[in-house]
Amino acid sequence: MYFEGYGYRGSTFEQTYRCYPASFIDKPQLEAGDKIIMPPSALDRLASLHIEYPMLFEVHNAAAERTSHCGVLEFIAEEGMIYMPYWMMQNLLLQEGDMVFIKNANLPKGTYVKLQPHTTDFLDISNPKAILEKTLRNFSCLTTGDSIMVAYNNKKYYIDIVETKPSNAISIIETDCEVDFAPPLDYKEPEPVKPAVPANTEPTGEAPAEEEPKFIPFTGSGRRLDGKPSKDKDMLASCPAKRQANATNSVQPSTASTSQGGSSRKTTGKLVFGSGGNRADKAPEKEAKEEPKKEEPKFSAFTGKKYSLKG
Template identity: 65%
Template structure:
């Protein structure tokens, strides 16, 4: 009855069917894989063509050109009808009762697949790798550009097949396949903290501040002290002061290069004087007096010199 609907040569299976979701025959568990339900006549034709196992097929939407690949689980569908997982119908933009073309395919063993979850919630699962491995056991093949569904804990996670190697469609039955993950579609990189304009302005002002000048060393600018603890007769004049410069030998003129000015007390200006010498009118000697006090400091008493045989006499008689 359906023999006239087969196309191609004697080694190729190709047939048009009307598609419906697997939930129509109470096989909703097939939503977790890529297996389809085909009519018994398809099995007869495949057996006649001696198609090797596992049987893999290429599904094409004639109106849009969308295609994917799948495996087959049973041959119990009504003639002219094929039952597909609903996620597969969504990928191919198929509605209930639309025509889909089915063609047998031979796919190479997969070596690499790159997956991209739609939401980052899938990465929050306790062990996403183990869940993914368990889910892919229900799949026969993967096609680049498809979106598969992973069910876990009453939630449905959709994952895009970004890339497959060595071809755009691979068989994953009994093969070791490297799996890589791309960032989820809703993932956003954390923004780097941006400093406020005020903080940037302050940092620039700090950078532009001139370096503080280091004070230069000036010799003989300290303060003087007397050994007896009394105050100084006159303040110590720094060398760099104009007073010393005026009386310095370099700036002096006249009288063999020396210019000495007398002060009211007879001292030479520009010198540090701790005391002055005055002449004693009585004995004509010079004695040192302090500016603060005119009293002569007490002189030490001279110790008597030793003279031999100058002691007292004593008689033995008593």
């Protein structure tokens, strides 16, 4: 059965309209909610079907296979046309003048909804819960998968409807609904803090730290009880390390001379390679030919000449 030539049939409201954004008419308040503007003929048909209030509709874009739900604000649009919020057209992937299918719907009252902001900026608002409650007063229903727009302080915030209960589409008119938030889409978890490396442990590949000098007893400077400055000889005598060093230095020359003499005398049991193999045998002959050095006369006390004071 058709109604006034506009194609209405059966006991439900089903009609196809051309869709246009709310900016085409002087109705900026449409962008703050989910309500559309329909032609007067739609109101006549809905009244004859005794549709219960609030009137809710299913909106379907057959070309993109996208579905959403909405309410109605007024019936003042031109015949064959409807006006809806631009964010709703984005959800349905609709362009200006595209055809959209409208059908009346009965939705259960919502008990739970999970929201996910697109950016963390929404959580930086002083009271995001109050702003969200105020915005949702202009909404009739929510559909899982939609992205609604919240306007605050001359800025637009988009929020995804992640989950709704008890069904994928719910009515939020005069109902107590539990609201939960998921982390924003641009949220990044903080990186785990690396534990500090203890001072006594060294990472692999690094050079070991220099060892601290070991303690050597009795190596400090001496001080006199009468307050007078100590002499260098006293300090040297009181330092065992210095005494040992002096003793070592005094022994070194005799040791060197002994080693040189010993090396010259050792001719047997020595392996000599090359053409100079007879050098070891000739060495003693040279030593034999060398004339012994004359010994210098030793100093003898009281051996000088005598002198008389008389002259």
